[in-house]
Amino acid sequence: MNFKIFCLISSLLILCSCGFGKTEWRIDQLYTQKIEGTSKVIYYFSAWGGLDSNPHGFIILDSTKQFQVEVESILPIYQLSQIPNKSNIEGITHECYGTCGDPYYNSIPIFKPMKVNISSENEIKLTTRTYQYKGYSEHDRALERYVFEKFKETKDSLFFYNLNDVESMNGIHLDELKVKKGETYLLFNKQDNIEKIIVDDVTLNLKTNSIEKIRHIALTPKNKIRNKEFSERGIFRELKNKNRQN
Structure with missing residues (x-):
């Protein structure tokens, strides 16, 4: 019995060393x-x-x-x-x-x-x-979804203009929306045009570092916007070549 157990353990070690597991x-x-x-x-x-x-x-x-x-x-x-x-x-x-x-x-x-x-x-x-x-x-939390007409970028922020809310029943319209860069995600198509922008915006109190608000915002452009129109600072870009890795 002990010999059989020894053989089984040895086989498992060989398989693991060959990549099994x-x-x-x-x-x-x-x-x-x-x-x-x-x-x-x-x-x-x-x-x-x-x-x-x-x-x-x-x-x-x-x-x-x-x-x-x-x-x-x-x-x-x-x-x-x-x-x-x-x-x-x-x-x-x-x-x-x-x-x-x-x-x-x-x-x-x-x-x-x-x-x-x-x-x-x-x-x-x-x-x-x-x-x-x-x-x-339990801090202030928001889930928002808009379509927008145009945008402007500064060093630390993004400004979106002429937005229509597509999340709520009321269809709220915003003239302007400002978000902080850092966790901004760009999704674009094969033609390198932006399909969607996702923003996770965390606001901390400047003195106490208490969480004041966390916003998850999805933005879809009404017009064609090229990927290259956005800078690299504070912005994540989707990598298309997702695959399997060992």
Whole structure:
């Protein structure tokens, strides 16, 4: 019996050394943004693998390296709160702090960060602010969807004009909408024309760093807009060549 077990373990070790057991990832979302002033880029990705695992998040790599799913390299943040730069990347995340499950309803929301962690990721300082789950969940939150006529870009913001709300029943019209760059995602077609713009906009209080608002905004252009009309600063672009990776 012991000999049979030894043979089985030996066979498994041989198979693993030949590649058996490696996870094959199917990437369904992949975006890249150049980090200003460096040769590095930051990726946002979502992938699916064995046992229905779904790793997703941000990874920093040198622009000379090809993207691969490396779960251990995912940054410990859910969302960016500033435009990434060569000196600092800032993001937010949340933990329970006694407010997950049933305790959620009887607990008091705390909107200030519970802790701030500073680490180094690929030679760039990463500032991670962690919030109480209930405080994170109960701040001002918005889900918006518009079509727009034209836009203007500044160093840190995007301005959209003549917008029609296609999310609510009221069909609200906006003359102007301002969003902060950082987590802006461009989706474009084979002709390099913009099909959709997704913005995840996190607003923190300048003094307390309390979360004031998180907005998820989808914008569709009424007219043709070329991909190259947008800069690279604070903007993610979709990578079309998604594939399987081992």
